[in-house]
Amino acid sequence: MDIVSGDFDSITDRSMQKAKEQGASIINTHDQDETDFTKSVRVLSKYCASKKIKLKSIFVICQSSGRIDQIMANVDTLFKCFKLEIVDPQIAVHLFSHDSFTWLLQSGRHKICIPDSLKMSKNAWCGLIPVGETCSCITTTGLKWNLNKNAMAFGSLISTSNTFDGSDFVTIDNESPLLWCMGILPIFHDICGTLDEEQ
DSSP, X not given: OOEXXXXXXXXXXXXXXXXXXXXXXXXXXXXXXXXXXXXXXXXXXXXHHHHTOOOSEEEEEOOOTTOHHHHHHHHHHHHXXXXXXXXXXXXXXXXXXXXXXXXXXXXXXXEEEOOHHHHTOTTOOEEEEOOSSOEEEEEEESBSSOOSSEEEOTTSOOEEEEOBOSOSEEEEEESSOEEEEEEOHHHHHHHHHHHHHHO
């Protein structure tokens, strides 16, 4: 553990003491105009720059507990990372929860590898959501319901509750940023089943 950052308004004394015992740097960020998530990415970016660490990706373990305001705040941070240049645009920031994997697709062409356990699952799901602005043109392959030069916007068309067509990859060509999300519970079930067999 290198850094513990936040406003610490809900941390327990025990957790704080444990972090200190493990030698973590405690960085208190009081700014209430940004979430702890946004502030933590800022802290991480400065820390990596000072240590000359080059990141390829940032993985954020998160849980919304079903609160739509926290979900939207997490999505907002994904946009801020790039629009405010909190991190290098080449660094992808991923949200990783117990049942989903989410990240922002910048404009361009993307190729996403789909694990076998998702390709074969009847409960697999994915979505493409135009948050923040209209995506005037998007084309996909590898989805059950593909898009072909469609425009996407709230109040018009968004792609939710989609799934995969069995291909190894999903490709996405988009002219504006889009939020990509996919369910990952079948992957965990596959791993847990393998572990049970090995015991």
